[in-house]
Each structure stands twice: as structure tokens, then as C-alpha cells.
Amino acid sequence: MAIVANDLSLHLSGFDLLRNIDLTIEAGKVNVLVGPNGAGKSSLLRVLTGEIKPTKGDVLINQQPLNDWSMQDRANLLAVLPQHSDLNFPFTAAEVVGLGRIPHKTGFAKDQAIIAEALALVDASYLQRRLYTQMSGGEKQRVQLARVLAQIWQPSDLGEQFLVLDEPTAAFDLSHQQLTLSIVKQLADRGVGVLMVLHDLNLAARCADNLVVVNGGTIEASGTPKKVLTKELIYQVFDVQSVIAEHPVAKTPLVIT
């Protein structure tokens, strides 16, 4: 099962934001989108998650069109973490994570257990009773990550689940970047299809099963990082000269600029 995009195009206010995109986000795989600013990564995420209707083409989740799922069922299958969340109300971290349990009817005790586990997973147990409005940027982002994790904490009867993350590591220090990647990998091992936007090509190379390069509203290349990350492609897409080496331990490509 998968999220499948067929021949997606998006025109908004006179601009071609996406052109004829075919993409498959397989369950159990880590899919990473990279590309320069304005390439259409965020537009693609918004179309894939049903926030904007494409001008042409369609999106299927587990073989059923996105809009045929009820809102509630879709929320059981698909959790989305935006780049920024401006939450200005003094919820505690536990309350924010608890919002991720809204689509579920598992009861108070079960929800509390999941909230605590999700916070522990993102190294934020110490934030449980703290107010969201008083946290640092990285702490807020970790709490939000725990929220979307809590949303798909348990497998669903409706089919494979998907997690979409828009630049999840942007506000994180080195150790929390690594933590995020390991969480994402664990989820993929459990069968969740992960789609995330990353800016750091080396981070992307380390964790992607499928690396998708977006440029000018189309998909420039996709496949394993080893296949996709070439000197020529990086020059063509990012206009930057680079050397591709191999990570001495992970054996993944290492882009040196």
C-alpha cells in the first residue's frame, strides 16, 4: 500500500507550481524530498496531504482517492507535521501531544500512556508539565513531533499509515537531528510510510530509502541516494560544485561542497 500521486499539476494565481508529477510513497519506507527553495516541495506536500486540490491529477491513499476517506479515517492514516505551528495558548506539553489523540477513541488512561511514551521517545519527558508558550524553538518542535507520533501511535484497521514531516530537523541540535532520523527509521520498520522534506543532503542520504529531488515544479530524479546524488545533478539543481565521497561508516553518499 502507498500514497500514489498520478500526473499532478498545480496552477495557482498564474503560476505553474507543480507539473505532471508521478510519485509513490511506499509504506515501510523513508521517502525524502530535497530541492532548492521555491522548487515546489511544500506545494507537493500540501497537495499530497489534501490541503490543496490539484489542478490536474489525483492522489490515492491505500488505493482510495484522498477525498473519499472521511476526515476522521484520514486522520487515522495520515499525520502531518508542518514547518511552523504558531500555538499562542499556554497548553502544557502533555496537552499538546494529547491533541494528537483527538481522532481516536481509546479512552483517557490509554491516551495518557501514549502521551507519556511519545514524549519520552522525543526526549521531552521533562517538558510534560511545562507550558508550550515558554519553551525554546527546538523544544516546541519536539513536542509537535510527539503530537503527530501520538496520532499514529497504534496501527490502524484501515490500512498502512503515513507520516509527513516538513523540515522536522530545522530547529534541532545535532543530537536531536539524529534522534529524529532514528525515530523515523523505527516507524518505517513498523510499516509506516514516511515522507519528509530535508534541506541537508547528507542527512537525507543517511536516512532515505527513496530520495526525491524536486526542481522547478517537477521531479528531477528519484531513487536510492547512491543513484540520485551525483556531482552533475547537484550542479544542475542547486548550482553548486561538489565532490561526492562515501560515508566511512554508513557507506552512504557524502556530499562535500
Added chain:
Amino acid sequence: MGGHSEPSQIQSIIMEIRLPRLILALLVGAVLAILGAVMQGLFRNPLADPSLIGVSGGASVGASIVIVAAGGAMLSPLAGLSMVALGAFIGGVITTLVVYRVATSSLGTSVTTMLLAGIAIGAIAGAFNSLLSYFSDNQMLRQISVWQMGNLGGANWQKASLMAAVSLIIFSLLPSHAKSLNAFLLGESEARHLGIDVQRIKRQLIFLTALGVGVSVALAGLIGFVGLVIPHMVRLLIGPDHRALLPASALAGASLLLIADSIARVVVLPAELPTGILTALLGAPFFVVLLLKQRGEV
């Protein structure tokens, strides 16, 4: 009243005048405060209040038009409701509809546009009000300004039952939206990803607010402060979770308006003060104390 009233007279004062007024005060206070909490959640802004969607401004104009058109004379009431109240309700509902239409496109209702449209329509309403006041004589002017200060003095059983019916609708529908409002605080697209039908709920909440505030303003005039500050105060005390915030705001709003109205009734005997003056005078200092206390904790 002195100490010479007959028992039957006392009974009729309590039953016909005091009791409906007390009920009206409790219900208007509860409705304004709970809808204030709803608006602050919907607009994701702790400074929002029910007047933001244009309902109070429109109600003012409606009331002023009726007062001026009647030439300051007292119009005969219709089913226990004054024509001024009717004008206020119609004015409030029309402006809310305009604000809602302006902010709604094929993509849904934009709360940001709604906020701005509310300010624009509010400004137009303010200008109309000034215009009407400018052409009013002393008698009309006094009526307009007393109405705008908010007054529960004209309470009767018809008003109290109308308010009770509206409150019943609001209090039975709102609690089911508490979770959705919590999700709204994250942002509309986040709420959608949590499985919430954002547009449908937004429409329902705006409708309930127009109804509740429209009727409250029609029956009791403009009573400020309750809708804006009560939810804010309650949030400082118990946090932003709407499952607790909504009922607690209703209770606090009801209490404040009841206390304010009781004081307004007796403080300058034998005359009465407009209730709206007292709500702010009583509530604001308490609010400042809460803010100072919070500042100390942070």
C-alpha cells in the same frame, strides 16, 4: 420601597421584577463569556471578543435607527420586546452576515479576513452611529447612550424566557465542539489533519455567536468586558483546554454580571446605574491583579 410594603406587593416585586432580571443577568453573562471563549479559540487570539464579527456594532446601529426614527418616543412593545431590541437584533445579524460573506471564498472562511472585515464593518457602524447621534435631539441622545451602556433594567419574563431558549441551544451545542476548538488553537490545517471538518464547525460557531450575542445585546444593550476578559481570566486560572474553559467561563460570566447588576441596582438609590458600567469597574481590577500574579510566576 421603605418598610411598609404589603407581603403581596413584595411577592409581586420578587416574582415579576427581580426574578426575571436575575435570570436574565445570569444567562446574558454566561452566554457572552462562553461565546467570548469560542471567538478567542476560533480566531486563535486571546484578544478576540464576540464583537469582532461585527455583531455589536451592527446592533448599535440598529438600535439607534429605531430610537431616532421613533423621534425619542417610546414605541409600543411587541410581544414584550421593545422595538429597539428588535432593531438591535436585526442590525447585529445583518452585519455578521456581511462580515461572513466578505471573508468566505471557495477556499473556505478566512478568519484573518473576517477579523479585518469585522474591523472595517465596525468602523462603518461607528460612523453611522455618530451620524445618527449628531442628528438626534437630547432625548434621543440620552436613550442611545443609555442603551449603549448596557442595562438589564427592563427585564421581564418574556425577555428571560427568550434568553433561556437561546442559552439552551448554545449550551447544548457548544460542549461537543470543545475538542475541535482545542485543535483550532494549533491552526486550521493542523485541525483538518486531526480529522476535524473545519469549515462546518466554523460556520456553526459563527452562527451560534451571532445568535447568542445578537439576542443578548438586543435584550440587555452593549455589555462590554464580559466576553473579552472573562475567558481570558479563566484561562489564566485553569488553562486553555476548552473542555473546562467553556463551562468555567459561563459560570464566571454569569457570576460577574449578576454581581454587577445587583450593585448597579442599589448603589445610587433610588436611581439605577447602567449595568455595563459596573462590569468593567468590577472585573478590570481583578483582571489586573491576575496579570500581576502571573507576571510574578513567569
